[in-house]
Amino acid sequence: MNTIEKVNRVITNKNVQNAFYNLYDRWEDEGRYEDINDYGKALFKAISKNCPYVGATYVGVTEAPFGVMFGIDNATYYIYATVNGGYLTLNCKTL
DSSP states (O other): OOHHHHHHHHHHOHHHHHHHHHHHHHHHHHTTTSOHHHHHHHHHHHHHHHOGGGOOEEEEEETTTTEEEEEETTEEEEEEEEEETTEEEEEEEEO
């Protein structure tokens, strides 16, 4: 499996998507009271639990946009959420 296939497996995994949506929603409600790093760890836990075969490593988390950075095969990727037309979408790019 090449790197692009690994990243695609992460962003298309339903459990990872659900964790992302749930944590984003919670962050919108509770973010001013909670540590963003806890959210990053929870997002990465969803990635490593549901996609252990990709060998991802945790890099960091961002508040705006809400997202998590992780490494695969010596490259860093960033999955982040945006709201478009009332729908939450996940985006991914390399850093």
